[in-house]
Amino acid sequence: MNYIVTHTDTDGVAAAALYTYLTRESSSIVFAEPYNLKKVLYKVYRKRPRSVVVLDLSPNTDTMDFIVGVVQLLREKGGSVAWFDHHLWEAEWLEQLGKAGVELYVDRTTCATGVVAKHVKPSTTVDQRFVEELVKGVCGADLWSFDHPMSPFFMRLVRRGDEDSWRLCVYSTLSRGVTWTGEFEERVVERFDEEVVELSKPMHVEVLEVNGVRVAVVEKSEKVENSILAARAMGMAKADVAVVIDKSGKISLRSRGVNVRDLAVALGGGGHAQAAGAKIDVPLSIRIASALRSKALVEYVVRVLIEHADYVKKL
Structure with a gap:
């Protein structure tokens, strides 16, 4: 079985969807935050996966040694590990995971969805316009540049407090090559309205x-x-x-x-x-x-x- 371990925000969900769209591989999707990444990876390891892809997540000082250990266990069992990220990594983290056999793609010039678009070879013909528009829209939101008209919408499409069922709904839609739906529109409009009300209230700073x-x-x-x-x-x-x-x-x-x-x-x-x-x-x-x-x-x-x-x- 293939597993994708990805971040809980829009960039993480979109990166997972784009990876699936490009490779056409069937994978189980697992969501994680940096602070619980080591626990999530260990749970995935216990399922004896054939391959693990990690997206939009970086290790940290407290979790690095444990993560390297889990990766080594995965590799010993014949599993492959690929990692796509855009955060700032310490040089020793790259070295440790590289030596452990991880296929690493870390690129700070774009978002995680952009890293996937750059480095994952499509298994078949794809809609290049879909890929480009998804990357521009999501990166504009995640990197706070807002240089694409859809970026404000993508920023609100998935929140870290959302249920995984909603993340999987968004993942499923995007992985089919569909950028936007009426259901997405309704969710985002509702969130715009909620923001206006909330930001109108006094805020203690x-x-x-x-x-x-x-x-x-x-x-x-x-x-x-x-x-x-x-x-x-x-x-x-x-x-x-x-x-x-x-x-x-x-x-x-x-x-x-x-x-x-x-x-x-x-x-x-x-x-x-x-x-x-x-x-x-x-x-x-x-x-x-x-x-x-x-x-x-x-x-x-x-x-x-x-x-x-x-x-x-x-x-």
């Missing part, structure tokens, strides 16, 4: 100086994408960095002219220089306190940021 950089901290909204929320928080606070947090400890880092990836790596995550993320441990006492007093979680994250101030540096 905690502001602090970290290593000479102005940082805005805000709690996650279920109705607004983290990148949009971060942009609003930075605008309101005239900040260089925005930190979007949720109760599970997941944090999204966005910036203008500041390297936030080093901070993310220090916290066990990774990503891009100006868009990264991590998951931190939130003590039970803080979780309880945040249920009683909403600012408790924000205050805890502020303390964590201050402790890691040396990792926040301007580009």
Whole structure:
């Protein structure tokens, strides 16, 4: 059996769909986040797959050794592993996985869907216009360039809080070479409306100086994408960095002219220089306190940021 392990956002879903469209291979789709990638890969290994393709996910300092071990086990059982990503990787990660037998394609000039389009050879005749439009639309959303008219729609098509059933619906449609449907349209229009309502509400932003950089901290909204929320928080606070947090400890880092990836790596995550993320441990006492007093979680994250101030540096 073939497995595709991919990220939970639009780029991850689209990359998986494009891989299937180009190869015509039947695969089981498994969704993952960077923080749980090692567990997901181990579960896949136990199913004795013939091949594993990893998309739009990078290892991090805390998971690298475990992932290399799982890859070695997969290879020993005769399985193949290919990895397509566009995040910033440490040189030693590339070396370790390369030595373990992984077929690596890491390209920071595009999104994961673009990496697949560049490096996967079609098994049969394909609609090149579909491929090009999908890559441009998805990359414009994922890289925040919005240089394609469909990018604002793709950004809202899949959210990380969505059910896997919706991700699979989007995957199934795109993998057939269909870019857009009425069902997609309805979902996105509904989300636009929800965003307008949510962004019209007052928003509490905690502001602090970290290593000479102005940082805005805000709690996650279920109705607004983290990148949009971060942009609003930075605008309101005239900040260089925005930190979007949720109760599970997941944090999204966005910036203008500041390297936030080093901070993310220090916290066990990774990503891009100006868009990264991590998951931190939130003590039970803080979780309880945040249920009683909403600012408790924000205050805890502020303390964590201050402790890691040396990792926040301007580009």
